[in-house]
Amino acid sequence: MDGISLLTITVLAVFVGFEVVSKVSSTLHTPLMSGANAIHGIILVGAIIVAGQATHPWVLAVALLAVVLATANLVGGFVVTDRMLEMFRGRRGAAERPPEKPSAQGGAHEGESPERKGSVR
Amino acid sequence: MTLLDPTLTSLLYLAAAVFFILALKGLNSPRTARRGNLVGAFGALLAVVTVFFSVRLDNVPWILGAIAVGSGVAAPVARRVRMTQMxxxxxxxxxxGGGAAALVALLELPHADDGWMRLAVVFTLLVGAVSFAGSAITFAKLQELMTTRPVVFPGLPVLMGAVLLAAVGSGAAVVLGGSLALALLLLVLGLLAGVLLVLPVGGADVPIVISLLNAFTGLAVAASGLVLGNVLLVVAGTLVGASGTILTRAMAAAMGRSVAGILFGAFRGNSTAGSTAVSDRPVRSSSAEDVAVLLGYAQRVIIVPGYGLAVAQGQHTAAELALALEARGIRVDFAIHPVAGRMPGHMNVLLAEANVPYESLKEMSEINSEFRTADVALVVGANDVVNPAAKTSAGSPIYGMPILEVADARQVVFLKRSLRPGFAGIENELMYEPQTTLLFGDAKESLTKVLGAVKAL
Structure with missing residues (x-):
């Protein structure tokens, strides 16, 4: 993609980023920060690409370290955010619904699913 | 294996980016927040699966192993961490995350063949390293592995200036020549800058710094997306960078601070003021039974929960006490300071965990005028957020921070472990006022005793 298109996308993303959080109450600051924190764990995609193209063992080692760190950011970020929000939900009549299965489900999938797909190859 | 068509790949990445935007949008409201987070997680999953099918990758078993290690460590920790340590x-x-971005940029340097590309590499390296090292220091401060007070030493501004200058110099050299050795030097300088940036920040301001570093990591990820030519990384990173910046400003505003003041206040030497000496002036301390009488015969009680309550895991006992008082026909509210706990909104999370009804949690702006009508303000493990020094003492590190006006209540009861100053390291005059009563002890134990005594009334 050429530079100008990337620049356009970047500038538009800045405004979207400003817009989506501009009116949030302080109650949700922590979960929102934590959720945004999880989203930048998507650097995992970059780490996977670099690791997948590594030819030298040293490069591979460093790239795999990046994969481990990025996965921790991504998976841990979503799981911890979900745990925070689970508690918010609890106050709205826990009696109404039966307790759901452990919250971490959503996040834990992240790491596992590519694995399953991978083994098909 | 045949790879996905590039157009389809782009569309899948676009879908993931849309999921991320919807996630942030969902996190704006308590009703949709949880779903929003799951939408974000789904977007991430989609993107990660897509990358495996769209690029020719070697070393796949290794990569899958690394993913397994990363999630195997992070998921259980995230699931089990006590909410106070969140x-x-x-x-x-x-x-x-910042560290990962820096490593990715480092490895991409040899493939970056024009100056703009190398500029993106340099930016990612530096910002990612700052974020990594800065976060490590904030972690150490919050975990109390090191002092929570600002760490300043005489040559700090000069050293910081020298490090930044050296970073700019080596960064420019990397952009021009692409030297790997200088890139490594840049990485080290970035780490150093991260440490120096966060050391002078006082404990109470650390949450804002986390948010700022979060925005930094977002920007580093966006820049790494430019290096790799991956639009999803660009969009996701920029989203986090932009929203993180707004969020940081909102948090700082809630504390009556400016971001620049937090980062550079210590450099100017005005955030280290305030006495640390524990004075030996007399205070009025009393027994759980006395406190129970005060509470039990009041008409209106406002509970001010703080980090001490959370540390003692006393939120459930506090909720029970509120119920017991309400059973006696007393109106009980919880006054939540925006930064009660250690992060904005942290206390809401903790009390929600203890099933305190949402209607009882009052935000500061809502409750401050009501302290006047309260018979008792019960301050449990909070200190800085009710410290009048924020209004009266211009030299104090918390000067200008909005506080809960507990001094307006007829009686103020502090449940505290000791007279030790709070997280910001300054003394609280309110504890020496005539209308104030102190009950020393662990927040949970004290609450349990008071609860027992209230029930026995």
């Missing part, structure tokens, strides 16, 4: 965990996850 801020440092968020800091940690943020730091490793």
């Amino acid at each position: 801020p440092q965990l968020v800091a940690l996850f943020n730091g490793v």
